[in-house]
């Protein structure tokens with residue numbers, strides 16, 4: 001998907017790049033636009049353009065959502081399925097009706113869409129269970145677990161033990177700033193400087209391009225925070241696979257997450273970070289943390305990050321999906 005300048009596009013483009021360059025797939029490009037502005041004729045021509053490279057017997061991976069709406073995805077699927085013996089894998093990145101209250105009426109349409117596919121790649125088992133409760137019928141479902149975040153880091157240096165908590169989310173940080181009152185632990189944000197943070201232990205690094213971001217996170221150390229102020233997102237974060245989780249891990253930072261996170265077992269088993277029920281709890285834990293405790297987590301992260309930095313989650317999931325289709 002192109003045309004959106006968002007994390008969703010970055011993630012989709014990353015999957016497409018690995019699939020193209022390392023697994024030999026062909027990309028069917030999709031533009032994110034206002035579908036309602038198309039006449040039926042124009043939409044039809046656009047869909048034909050997307051599937052121009054398709055042949056009988058092909059396997060198609062549909063990265064969903066296209067952000068063009070469930071109706072667009074159904075129409076695209078109609079075109080793809082008109083080809084003889086084509087198999088479709090839907091790779092669910094996000095379930096829009098659970099992220100955005102305005103789209104909640106679309107759930108049935110999305111479930112129907114997934115049910116039209118031969119195999120589903122779901123973000124993780126928690127999301128799979130929730131989708132099943134809502135009517136997902138496809139037998140072949142496999143779980144993505146983590147995003148990749150391909151990057152080359154300086155492996156001669158590791159993240160230092162610093163009493164810093166960095167948050168790189170693109171949403172509002174106002175409540176985080178308002179409630180931050182630690183003198184020992186610094187909050188670091190990728191937004192521009194905000195006046196309400198005056199006199200607080202908060203650093204603003206401003207938006208960073210990817211190559212700067214990963215370098216800075218690694219050089220400055222401390223922890224990466226998963227957090228959101230909005231109730232709908234707090235709920236959604238129990239089920240999704242977060243991109244920034246992998247950004248922190250790729251940089252080599254242990255993470256601070258809620259115990260409700262879908263990746264809890266792995267984070268726990270591989271010692272990738274801390275579970276807290278509030279930001280205050282995170283601050284208290286870091287205030288009392290020893291360097292040895294940090295080092296243990298950092299070592300866990302460095303080991304695990306091999307997978308994320310080198311695209312192995314994407315390669316594994318795409319290969320396993322195709323394998324399962326024919327096995």
Ligand SMILES: O=c1ccn([C@@H]2O[C@H](COP(=O)(O)OP(=O)(O)O)[C@@H](O)[C@H]2O)c(=O)[nH]1
Pocket residue numbers: 007008168169170171190206207208209210213241242243244245247
């Ligand atoms: O200064 C910044 C801040 C964020 N990001 C990127 O934006 C992502 C976070 O976006 P979002 O909060 O939408 O991701 P989510 O975790 O919700 O999937 C990070 O992982 C980074 O890849 C960036 O490149 N520069």
